[in-house]
Amino acid sequence: MKPVTIGLLGLGTVGQGVANILTRNAAEIERRTGRSIRLTRAAVRNKAKAEALNLGIDITTDAQSLVSDPDIDIVCEAMGGDDPALSLLHSAIANGKHVITANKALIAVHGNELFRAASEKGVTIAFESAVAGGIPIIKALREGLTANRIEWLVGIINGTGNFILSEMAEKGRTFDDVLAEAQELGYAEADPTFDVEGIDAAHKLAIMASVAFGMPLQFDAVYTEGISQITREDVEFAEELGYRIKHLGVARRRKEGVELRVHPTLIPERRLLANVNGVMNAIVVHGDAVGPTLYYGAGAGSEPTGSAMVADIIDAVRCLDADPAHRVPTLAFQPDALTPHVMLDTANYQSAYYLRLHALDQPGVLATVTDIFGKLGISIEAILQKEPEMVGELSDDSIEVPNVPIILLTRRVREGLIETAIERIEALSTITQPVTRIRVESL
């Protein structure tokens, strides 16, 4: 049988991973598929640099010629960015190519139109490599857990952010200090906004939620909060309460609607997810039949991401000329069964909360604060009242009243109620600083 031919858009970190795997494991892959798979062409910006890799393939700077090349069966997009990636994928589909992409932003934002085009043309579009690198999480959600009504999923899906929070927790370092190191190590970009403000995680969360719940992609509905405001104190107080702080993507389907949110989160230290450290990723998925399952692995990197792309290639090869009905549906559900779900606004999210207050060290403050919660019907799970924070020693004639940090853990409650509580607390004359609020998930 004639080999299946692959054309690669981009020969950066991910593209080279794909090329290395297809070469090194060619025999093992052929034992699996029964067909030879050959990378024959790559389109790049810098031809000399790509040719220096000595891959023995045709290198072109004309990406358009690659996606219309009649000798290419499958196009893999590993170039990133919005354009020309989007138009190239559309061209590839229009030319009847199966397409595979690692481009999470592109799928999260333009996925619906790309899937429609692929479906009309009867070709596969696959994106395992766009979410959590080498972890086969799309496979698990789309195929492994099909018996389940998936109720929620929670993931550490940005390695940079997890590296920063892990270092802060393990070594008592500050956010800025670790970020600078992460940039030196190449874990974080010069502009770290995408990673530390949760935009990258939001892309991945939007994709996973669509596959899990059977709804069109809705990236705009993801609420996003970064980790740059997390202090050493919060990390330490969380620890004292038996929690770790992780930057989580959370997708939950409730009767009233869907919550899609990315934010720093306290999770109990005994949970496996709390022990996922460094640049690793992990996702917990809760299905009504199976209960919780967890998937862990490298969320980025050349060969881990390449591993996911090549798995998609092998799936596509198996069904290259199959009736599309025999393929797994792109978003796990039949296209005509994808239903737009109600998206909840943040006031209707539900979560438990960690609140850090700074109060004057006066009798009665705690009673006033707990009274606010009581009146709103918010249950308190734990209170920590710390020693006063004093700068230097107080002399006898000092009239300065020291600040006391008060830490509260609430039970699960509607977010709107917490906002009201915070407003009322901040209005108290005994409260000296804005309240710090971090969500808590018990998993």
Place this chain on the structure above:
Amino acid sequence: MKPVTIGLLGLGTVGQGVANILTRNAAEIERRTGRSIRLTRAAVRNKAKAEALNLGIDITTDAQSLVSDPDIDIVCEAMGGDDPALSLLHSAIANGKHVITANKALIAVHGNELFRAASEKGVTIAFESAVAGGIPIIKALREGLTANRIEWLVGIINGTGNFILSEMAEKGRTFDDVLAEAQELGYAEADPTFDVEGIDAAHKLAIMASVAFGMPLQFDAVYTEGISQITREDVEFAEELGYRIKHLGVARRRKEGVELRVHPTLIPERRLLANVNGVMNAIVVHGDAVGPTLYYGAGAGSEPTGSAMVADIIDAVRCLDADPAHRVPTLAFQPDALTPHVMLDTANYQSAYYLRLHALDQPGVLATVTDIFGKLGISIEAILQKEPEMVGELSDDSIEVPNVPIILLTRRVREGLIETAIERIEALSTITQPVTRIRVESL
């Protein structure tokens, strides 16, 4: 389109899980598959008991009539045991039914012949539910990690054993004490041999290894060692050295051949796998491209196991009348590419070792022992020499020399060498008891 019809062999714990899921999630499943899936018949031993479940399906005691029923498309075997399960599956295949089984012993021992029969008949045979309950580990190995040359996998794949070891570690209890409780809770059978001696884990390991490495099933090649000899002391000493003891299945592919082994194992306490407690299961898989990935979830139970069976049903439904070439190969590799691998004998296994010695408290014992290791070229990673074990106080005129436990951790070494070292140590007059040996995997 006409609904796909399912016939169930057995309506025990697992069978009921399948029935519940297919009923409760019928709409969600149809959104996924685009077809209605209906459980129409079940074959059981006790008809009255099954009818009392009020499932609204035909109940028969004539299993043979079910597997030859022209109105049944897919047969699910959830009865367990060797016979008549084996002959019923053969009949179902001969009648052109797709078959799905949760029967790990049957697949581990008779899988090769069943797969051959299914392949000749062009039907699917699937067994996700036979390994690690609801964790989609066969899906991950067979499809998610296809880009990789899988080098090793290590798993906690027996919930009963893990419950016992977790309780021993967390509460300082003895093996016998926890086993008795596990039997009361229904986690362990009246005869716990299958679970605690590692036979159940060996079945699952044999299946995973075949799928991971692309070789015919070879259950006989699995070396098996149980956990009934693990003492509280070993659990405590392991902890002191920074390790936990887990009952692991280990499959490793080395240049020289394959190791398949089930045994108690020390693993570093910081590894996620060391923190998988209670009846939960988890498997770490190491691929050459992706590195380590981990899969965690419920390894048994009605709906978790049912979840895996129903996922297999949905895969089968998708390719019900597809060209078999479009299906994933049963053992992940093309049948003609399955190569029998060399199976190593235990002397050629490689591992690090924890050794517990009991020596007379005399000067020079440690030197004699370490000399034995030195001469054999075995490197020592750590030594713990504990306080003498004394029963009551020694009086001045006592001539009893107390016993000292000595704990040694070796580096990675060939098992044959360790056996030699142990022989030489046990021959020393200063050594008072047989040496305890537990393998160590650093993962």
